[in-house]
Amino acid sequence: MNYLLKIKYDGANFAGWQIQPSQRTVQGTITKAIETLLKERVNLIGSGRTDAGVHAWGQVANFRFKEKLNLEKFIYSLNSILPDEIAISNVSAVAEEFHARYDARSRSYVYLFSLSKNPFYNKFSYRVEFLSNYDLNKLNEISRFLLGKKDFSSFARNKTEVKNKVCDLQKIHWRKQGDLIIALVEADRFLHGMVKSLLGTILKAYNESSPASYLTEVLKAKDRQAAAQALPSRGLCLFKVKY
Numbered sequence: 001m002n003y004l005l006k007i008k009y010d011g012a013n014f015a016g017w018q019i020q021p022s023q024r025t026v027q028g029t030i031t032k033a034i035e036t037l038l039k040e041r042v043n044l045i046g047s048g049r050t051d052a053g054v055h056a057w058g059q060v061a062n063f064r065f066k067e068k069l070n071l072e073k074f075i076y077s078l079n080s081i082l083p084d085e086i087a088i089s090n091v092s093a094v095a096e097e098f099h100a101r102y103d104a105r106s107r108s109y110v111y112l113f114s115l116s117k118n119p120f121y122n123k124f125s126y127r128v129e130f131l132s133n134y135d136l137n138k139l140n141e142i143s144r145f146l147l148g149k150k151d152f153s154s155f156a157r158n159k160t161e162v163k164n165k166v167c168d169l170q171k172i173h174w175r176k177q178g179d180l181i182i183a184l185v186e187a188d189r190f191l192h193g194m195v196k197s198l199l200g201t202i203l204k205a206y207n208e209s210s211p212a213s214y215l216t217e218v219l220k221a222k223d224r225q226a227a228a229q230a231l232p233s234r235g236l237c238l239f240k241v242k243y
Contacts, residue, residue, distance in 0.1 A: 001064065001066070001067065001068055001069070001093060001096075002062055002063075002064050002093065002094050002095065002096050002097075002098055003062060003063055003064070003065065003069065003091060003092070003093055003094065004060065004061070004062045004090075004092050004093075004098065004100070005030075005044075005060070005061045005062065005088055005091055006058065006059070006060055006090040006091075007026075007030070007056060007059040007060070007061060007086065007088055008056060008057055008058075008059070008086070008089055009026050009055060009056050009059065009087070010055055010123070010124075011026065011050060011052070011053055011054045011055045011056065011085075012053055012055075012085070012123060012234065013085060014026050014029075014052065014053075014085070015052045016049060016050055016051050016053075016054070017046055017049045017056075017059070018049045019031070026056075026059075026086060027044055027046055027061075029082065029083065029086060030044055030078075030082065030086065030088075031044045033078055033082050034063065034078065036081060037074070037078060037081070040065070040066075042063045042064070042065065043063060043064070044061050044062075044063045045061055045062050045063065045099060045100045045101055046059060046060070046061045046100055046101065047059060047061065047100045047101055047104050047107065047241040048101060048104070048189070048190070048238070048241075050236075050238050051192070051193060051196075051233055052233060053232075053233030054233045054236045054238065055124060055234075055236065055237040055238070056237060056238040057110075057238065057239050057240075058238060058240040058241055059238050059241070060100050060104070060241045060243075061100050062094065062098055062099065062100040064096075068093075069091075069093075071091050071093070074091055075090070075091045078091075100241075103243055104241050104242065104243060105188065105242045105243060106170060106186055106187060106241075106242045107186070107187065107188075107189070107190060107238065107240070107241050107242075108171070108184060108185065108186035108238075108239045108240045108241075108242075109184070109185050109186075109190070109195045109236055109237065109238055109239055110182055110183065110184050110185075110236075110237050110239045111126070111182070111183040111185070111195065111196075111199055111231065111235045111236050111237075112124060112125035112126070112180055112181075112182060112235045112237070113126050113127075113128045113131050113180065113181040113182075113183070113235060114126070114127045114128075114179060114180055115127075115128070115129055115131060115132045115180065115181065116129060116179055121179075121180070123234060124234060124235065124237070125180065125234070125235045126231055126232050126234060126235035131181050131203075134181075136174045136175060136176060136181070138206065139202065139206060140172075140173060140174050142202055142205050142206060142211045142212075142215070143172035143173070143202055144172070145211070145212050145215050146198070146215060146219075147169050147170065147171070147172065148168070148169060149166060149167070149168045149169075150166065150167070150169065151165050151166050151219070151222060152166070152167050152169070152191055152194055152198075152219075153165040153191075153222035153223070153224075154197075154218050154219060154221050154222055154223055154224060154226045154227045155191065155193070155194045155197040155198045155201065155224070155227055156191035156192055156193060156194055156197075156224065157191075157192045157193040157224065158224050162191065162192075165191055165222075167187050167188060167189050167190065167191065168187055168188040168189075169185075169186075169187045170186045170188070171184065171186040172184070172186075172198075172202070183199055184239070185198065185199070193230055195236060196230035196231045196232075196236060197224070197227050197228065197229075197230040197231075198227075199231055200227070200228040200229050200230050200231045201218060201227045201228040
């Protein structure tokens with residue numbers, strides 16, 4: 001049997017999604033909880049990694065188990081032993097060949113910017129008061145220049161493990177909601193650290209005399225040093241995975 005999990009987590013106190021030796025990770029914590037319940041080793045496959053400090057509203061993972069589970073009892077028991085920072089919002093049986101990572105068509109992230117001091121936003125947003133003066137139409141116009149299938153080497157961490165750095169960036173959209181600016185980014189795949197450096201670079205491009213020329217040079221360089229500083233992890237959340 002193959003089971004799909006939909007997962008929400010506060011990533012502030014985790015060293016990211018992926019299991020790492022001697023580190024507290026989301027994947028490791030959930031895997032350990034499942035193995036405690038099932039009394040058997042499992043391989044939990046996530047739709048993709050999130051970096052240290054990054055949150056998730058719609059992470060997806062799957063694992064296989066030899067027996068049919070009582071799903072209502074399983075999700076209740078699993079949530080009971082997981083820490084408060086992690087919640088399993090749904091468990092379902094899926095086709096045997098389903099793979100959370102390889103079957104994903106796209107992933108989308110949201111980044112939250114708070115425009116004023118607010119204790120309820122501190123943990124999950126980046127406070128940038130100057131953004132209240134930015135023209136969101138201009139930000140959206142600049143962002144469109146990056147859309148499409150491109151080599152995003154300049155936005156990946158230097159130590160990223162993958163050789164292929166071409167991604168199909170399908171959407172970047174900025175909007176205001178109350179005291180928040182929300183940036184939504186969607187692509188078929190993302191490189192390590194890509195969303196945070198991408199958005200940081202768009203904000204830098206806003207103040208350039210020719211944003212398009214600046215972004216052209218950044219892309220052409222294929223060098224992380226060419227792009228702007230990455231934004232803090234706390235404002236970033238894996239929003240949705242499409243299959």
